[in-house]
Amino acid sequence: MAFRKRNIAVSTTAGSVAPANAAATLHGGLPGVRPSPLTSHPVTSTGATSLDDLLGGHVGLALGSSLLIGESGTTDFAGALLRFYAAEGLCQGHVVHAVGVGDSWVRDLPGVADERSSRKAAPSAGDDEKMKIAWRYEKLGQAGERGAWSDSDAYIVPGQQADQALPPHAPTNAPQQPFCHTFDLSKSLIIPQGARINHIAITLSPKPFDAVLQSLTQTLKASSSDTVHRLVLPTVLSPALWPTHATRPEDFLQFLHSLRSLLHQYAGxxxxxxxxxxxxxxxxSGLVRWAELLSDGVLELTPFPHLMNAANGFVESGGHKSNEERPQGMLKVHKLPITTERGEGGAGAGNSMGEDLAFTVSRRKFVINPFSLPPMEGDQDAQKEGGSLTGKDVEF
Structure with missing residues (x-):
């Protein structure tokens, strides 16, 4: 039998030593992709920072997953999220597959906001959000920031020095590209040179989803392994874009099954x-229930009715001050992709399911914030009656 002294580490072989580029291998060196701070899955940005923070603490949408956004009413707030998603893909050099939309939809994508204006607006917003309890608590993170990962963070490979750590989303010999751009809805995106947009038309064939799958599969097979693809399907099953027979469960659910198979095949x-x-x-309806089961993430947007505009006191609720944008609706999180063993987002900070969330769409941004009612003021008549009892004996 062989013995060794205690407190002496076992020597490692040459094949077991972590390579110097293990961080790049972890996320493949893909543009606009970095590992999740929770599970190290490669994630990409949806184009909206507030939406990235809600996706289970992963600070982005995991590659190989799908996100279904339902919206009630006749508004198109979910379309703004799709535009952010497509604009972010074009800025990162991803291939964007747009289904049922033309060049006019691409020209209406939001443009990148000016860095100078965003820097000027940042201090004023930060001053309002500072905690007023004590000065030493000002630097504490707010709820939902536990899983946040800034661009300056780096992934340190075991056995590697801290100064040799590689950034999580960009090679060392290239300038760092922001993981999530700040977009301005009042501007139009300047399409980068070499942008790859695959327009997929909706046909009137008996199976219109087959053309979408065929075009997507051919492009994935023809592209290199270091290319990220984004599929955009606006207002699916809407009679304004899709034929009426597209709503048949045997066609739509089969398409979702095939899409789920492609997402698993090209998970990265x-x-x-x-x-x-x-x-x-x-x-x-059973069709939507099955669609939610076959989707990795499910969100629901419920805009406020127009009649609520008259009730200013109720609309101004949500913890927003008078100088801030008023919320336009509620957001519900029904399902999130890639949950951890600790639950969605790890129970605690960053947990978004079960909370009341409101979304605000202005000319320049799409923001998701917690929604809470202000303290209810007591009835004045009841207060007067209660004040008259101060000089009387009250029996308990």
Whole structure:
């Protein structure tokens, strides 16, 4: 028998030593991709920072997953999220597959906001959000920031010096590209040179989804392994874009099964985001229930009715001050991709399921914030009656 002294580390072989580029191998060196701070899955940005923070603490949409956004009413707030998603893909050099939309939709994508204006606006917003309890608590993170990963963070390989750590989303010999750009809805995106946009037309054939799968599969096979693809499906099953026979379960659910298979086959290169009008296809129907089961993430947007504009006191609720944007609706998180063993987002900070969330769409941004009602003021008549009892004996 062989013995060795205690407190002496076992020597490692040459094959077991972690390579110097293990961080780049972890996320493949893909543009706009970095590992999740929770599970190290490669994730990419949806184009909206507030939406990235809600996706289970992964600070982005995991590659190989799909996101279904349902919206009730006749508004198109979910379309703004799709535009952010597509614009972020073009800025990162990803291949964007746009289904059922033309060049006009691409020209209307939001442009990148000016860095100078965003820097000027940042201090004023930060001053309002500072905690007023004590000065030593000002630098504490707020709820939802536990899983945040800044661009300056680096992934340190075991056995590697800290100064040799590689950034999580960019090679060392190239300038760092922001993981999530700041977009301005009032501007139009300047399409980068060499941008790859695959326009997929919706056919009137008996199976219109077959053309989408065929075009997507051919492009994935023809592209290199270091290319990330994004599938954009706006207002799926809407009669304004899709034929009426597209709503048949044997066609739509088969398409979702095939899309799920492609997402698993190209787990490190493909993501998908689609919107569904719940006014035409409510969540109580079996078709939508199965669609949610076959999707990795499910969100629901519920805009406020127009009648609520008259009730200013109720609309101004949500913890927003008078100088801030008023919320336009509620956001519900029904399902999130890649949950951890600790639950969604790790129970605690960053947990978004079960909370009341509101979204705000202005001319320049799409923001998701917690929604809470202000303290209810007591009835003045009741207060007067209570004040008259101060000089009387009250029996308990």
């Amino acid at each position: 290169r493909l993501t998908a985001m689609m919107t569904l009008p719940l006014e035409l296809h409510p969540r109580s």
